Amino acid sequence: MNDARCDSVHESVNTNELRCVDVAVIGAGISGLAVADQLIRAGLSVSVLEARARLGGRLLGSPLDLGASWFWPGEHRVMALTQRLAVDIFEQYRTGDALIDDIAGVQRYPGNPIDVPAHRIAGGTSALAAALTAQLPSGTLHLQQPVHEITSDRHIATRDYVWQAHHVVIALPPALAVHAITLPPELPPELIDVAARTPVWMGDSVKVVAHFNEPFWRRDGLAGAAMSRRGPLTEVHDMSGPGGEPAALFGFAPAASMHADIEKDIRKQLIRMFGTRASDPIGVLIQDWSREQWTMPPGTQGLPDYAMFGHPRYQQPALEGRLHWSSTETARTYAGHIEGALEAAERTVASIAGSSFITT
Numbered sequence: 537m538n539d540a541r542c543d544s545v546h547e548s549v550n551t552n553e554l555r556c557v558d559v560a561v562i563g564a565g566i567s568g569l570a571v572a573d574q575l576i577r578a579g580l581s582v583s584v585l586e587a588r589a590r591l592g593g594r595l596l597g598s599p600l601d602l603g604a605s606w607f608w609p610g611e612h613r614v615m616a617l618t619q620r621l622a623v624d625i626f627e628q629y630r631t632g633d634a635l636i637d638d639i640a641g642v643q644r645y646p647g648n649p650i651d652v653p654a655h656r657i658a659g660g661t662s663a664l665a666a667a668l669t670a671q672l673p674s675g676t677l678h679l680q681q682p683v684h685e686i687t688s689d690r691h692i693a694t695r696d697y698v699w700q701a702h703h704v705v706i707a708l709p710p711a712l713a714v715h716a717i718t719l720p721p722e723l724p725p726e727l728i729d730v731a732a733r734t735p736v737w738m739g740d741s742v743k744v745v746a747h748f749n750e751p752f753w754r755r756d757g758l759a760g761a762a763m764s765r766r767g768p769l770t771e772v773h774d775m776s777g778p779g780g781e782p783a784a785l786f787g788f789a790p791a792a793s794m795h796a797d798i799e800k801d802i803r804k805q806l807i808r809m810f811g812t813r814a815s816d817p818i819g820v821l822i823q824d825w826s827r828e829q830w831t832m833p834p835g836t837q838g839l840p841d842y843a844m845f846g847h848p849r850y851q852q853p854a855l856e857g858r859l860h861w862s863s864t865e866t867a868r869t870y871a872g873h874i875e876g877a878l879e880a881a882e883r884t885v886a887s888i889a890g891s892s893f894i895t896t
């Protein structure tokens with residue numbers, strides 16, 4: 537590993553706390569972790585600076601996923617990563633009938649037109665982030681270090697420290713970066729505008745997981761899949777682990793529908809759709825992503841313009857080639873998905889590896 541030499545020190549930073557690396561990655565979601573892993577394997581020194589007390593970002597929960605659950609056929613980067621890290625995968629359960637819940641009542645729909653073939657990760661998608669982190673040398677990941685400033689000469693200020701880096705990677709949703717981080721003033725206004733208008737994928741969603749003793753709906757010939765016009769859950773899927781253990785259903789609800797008694801309404805809905813055996817879950821977990829400070833910046837709910845995903849401004853590094861955008865929202869393909877986060881990481885790594893700013 538190379539030891540980066542610090543350039544001249546910015547006057548506003550405390551020199552006692554200055555830490556120098558080739559690359560500072562902001563955010564320990566799957567994209568930031570993938571960038572760090574690949575650059576470290578290429579011989580660079582990397583620090584990953586993470587605001588939360590945990591890694592994984594929008595990959596959360598083990599084994600019950602409170603963030604991402606699936607990856608789909610054709611998403612070869614995720615598949616390759618599971619294989620390299622020897623993380624077990626299994627197939628989404630889809631066998632049986634689906635349910636439609638509307639004002640006419642609950643109707644059984646023969647077959648399952650709701651679920652598409654998808655892969656799941658044993659232990660939850662956060663197991664992928666954990667396995668990737670286990671590859672990193674100790675001391676790479678710095679938790680509870682929210683970045684609040686990046687200066688023109690690439691000093692990166694967190695809660696406790698200042699880093700200096702040859703390259704800085706912004707591996708968090710662009711709208712959150714422009715909200716929470718003071719960025720170098722020479723970044724083009726058009727770039728800041730694009731970032732501020734880029735929606736945060738799933739940032740205004742609520743994920744609800746109902747955990748049961750057994751996947752009783754399977755014995756009734758149900759796939760666990762449902763669509764509802766009555767809510768609060770608008771769609772439901774089987775989220776059990778391999779072989780039905782642990783047994784769980786999950787659903788999405790719009791963040792705008794949340795209120796103090798929402799759990800009561802969700803329990804009623806599950807009984808309405810799946811019968812009295814749904815009345816006694818081991819637990820109901822409610823994850824409101826719109827209230828997550830380190831995912832969803834205030835005032836960005838309902839941003840409409842998904843055409844901002846993968847915007848050309850994100851494909852070229854800024855700040856003379858030294859500041860890179862690497863969250864799933866910046867990917868040109870599969871933006872929003874884990875696959876997109878890995879695509880963005882791949883572009884970032886190629887750009888840094890091809891740069892003349894890395895000293896050896």
Ligand SMILES: Cc1cc2nc3c(=O)[nH]c(=O)nc-3n(C[C@H](O)[C@H](O)[C@H](O)COP(=O)(O)OP(=O)(O)OC[C@H]3O[C@@H](n4cnc5c(N)ncnc54)[C@H](O)[C@@H]3O)c2cc1C
Nearest residue numbers: 563565566567587593594604605606683863864872873874
């Ligand atoms: C409910 C839900 C369901 C989803 N379902 C699926 C699915 O089934 N399949 C799929 O492919 N995708 C799904 N997704 C999307 C998927 O989770 C994301 O594409 C992926 O996790 C994004 O990874 P990322 O690294 O780009 O960003 P993130 O995971 O958001 O990582 C960003 C990291 O930056 C950190 N951070 C933020 N601000 C700062 C700061 N100032 N300083 C330091 N660190 C900071 C955050 O804490 C976080 O760890 C879902 C998402 C949600 C929320």
